[in-house]
Amino acid sequence: MPSRTPSVPVAPDAAPPTQADLLDFVRRTAADRDLVASLPLDPEGRTWVRLDGPGGSEAWLxxxxxxxxxxxxxxxxxxxxxxxxxxQLTENSLATRLPTDGWKTLELSEDVDRERALGPGTGRAFGVHHVHEVLNPSPTEHAVSVHAYYPPLPRIRRYSRTGQVLRLEAVERPEDWQ
Incomplete structure (x- = not known):
């Protein structure tokens, strides 16, 4: 079983981790070659191990x-x-702020799509309501990544997309992932 990254104790009055703190954590964790190599890889589906993130954040390998x-x-x-x-991973994202609640279908403008190629050691931080998809484009090679979120994920909204139409399909909560 892969080891967990040790977390730093946080005083009760400490500020929550920022996007920069989370990015620093994922950089340091991804540099731990032994941890990365310890993740069991499945040829059929994604695998993951929960890590101890900074300041009470949720983190994953x-x-x-x-x-x-x-x-x-x-x-x-x-x-x-x-x-x-x-x-190698690819992130496709939307460069627009979507309404947070109360909609099922949105027509996106033509200029909102962004694509980032993320090779080893490359990553990014993002704010609330960041809509994206992450892909391993390789037909032959596995990829491994480190992720951190704060506060721990209260929900994930899943979307489908056809052309410029984005549709809210489901809202998942932690109890759905048990």
Missing amino acids: IGWPPGTGTGWHDHADSVGAFLTASG
């Missing part, structure tokens, strides 16, 4: 088989960061 991805989603009210530890 995730293995991505060739050709897998997350689908379009956001992390609701959490800020986050992720970084590719090995392999």
